[in-house]
Amino acid sequence: MSRARLRLLGAAAALALAAAAPFTPALAQTPMDDPLDARDAKRVDRMERVVRELRDIVFKGQKTGAPVVVQPADTDARMAEQANHISDLEQSLTRLNGSLEVTTHELDQARRATAALQTQVKLLSDRLAADEQKAAEVAAAATPPAPVQSVPPDPKAASADAFAQARQLMLGGDYDAAEAAFGAFVTTYPDTPRAPEARYWWGKTLLVRGDYARAASAFIGAIRDWPKTAWAPDAVVELSRALVSLKKPxxxxxxxxxxxxxxxxxxxxxxxxxxxxxAQAKCG
Known part of the structure; x- marks a missing residue:
């Protein structure tokens, strides 16, 4: 049995003797030689305070004759209070743990939602980039190419082609188109070597259509310098024919x-x- 427990039993025995017999001064207790450790010493001190409180209560009851009511020691009340306080703290800690778990769960959900949003944003960004690329390709395809700097055509070659096309239209019997083609040639190439001949053929088409005034003008332009060509004599006769039709015999x-x-x-x-x-003009 430990020394502290022996001292507690001795104090309880002294208290019992004091309650059964008249008051006598307490005998001094001889301290034990062996030292106690700090923890046991504190327990012993607390028990000594409790014993002193109980002894005071007993002595008070002997003096007054009132019944002895043993109240819980202040230390026990404080311990109970501390126990209640600890219980409250434990309950608060339990509530905090529950709130922490809820917050952690909500945080996890928020992180997952954020990750999903980031994935959607990336998909939308990729789609937008693809649409912009397609729009740029469509715009590039719709943009007309820059004009190529080409060498101007040779006027002599161009006039020869234009004359050949007009002559082919006339030989094909398309006098309306031939008239337009020869008229355009005379306007576009008035100073080319074949311009007089173009006027001759232009007059022919006008004469067929009955446009005698313009036909006479075209023939006059054709034979202005009396050219030495195979078509020139016929141009003179055709001019006189147009003049007869214009009532100018x-x-x-x-x-x-x-x-x-x-x-x-x-x-x-x-x-x-x-x-x-x-003979038609009745020339003398």
């Missing part, structure tokens, strides 16, 4: 008179055609 006869002087070796067909027009 005198001008027609004068034109036919120039035919023999300018083109004495005209083809027989042209000469015969001139004789017929001369």
């Amino acid at each position: 005198g001008d027609a006869c004068q034109t036919l008179a120039e035919l023999g002087r300018r083109y004495p070796k005209a083809p027989p067909a042209v000469v015969n055609h001139a004789a017929a027009i001369r």
Whole structure:
């Protein structure tokens, strides 16, 4: 048995003797030689205080004759209070742990939601980039290419092609298109070597359509310098024909008179055609 327990039993025995017999001064207790450790010493001190309190209560009851009521020691009350306080703290800690678990769960959910949002944002960003790329490709395809600096065509070659096309239209019997083509040639290439001949053929198409005034103007432009070409004698006869249709027989006869002087070796067909027009105009 420990020394502390022996001292507690001795104190309880002394208290019992004091309650059963008249009050006598307490005998001094001889302290034990062996030292106690700090923990046992504190327990002993607490028990000694309790014993002193109990002894005071007993002595008070002996003096007053009142019944002895043993109240719980202040130390026990404080210990009970501390126990209650600890219980409250434990309950508070339990509530805090529950709140912490809820908060942790909500935080995990928020993290998952954030990760999902980040994934959606990345998908939308990729889709937007793809749409922008497609729009750029469509815009690039719709943009017309820059004009290529080409060498201007040779006027002589271009005029030859234009004359050939107009002549082909006339040979094909499309006089309306031939008239437009020869008229465009005369306007576009007025100073080219084939411009007089183009005027001759242009007059032919106008004469077929009955546009005698413009036909006469075209023939005059064709034979202005009395060119030495195969078509020139016929152009003179066609001019006189247009003048007869315009009710100008005198001008027609004068034109036919120039035919023999300018083109004495005209083809027989042209000469015969001139004789017929001369008779129509009643030339003297």
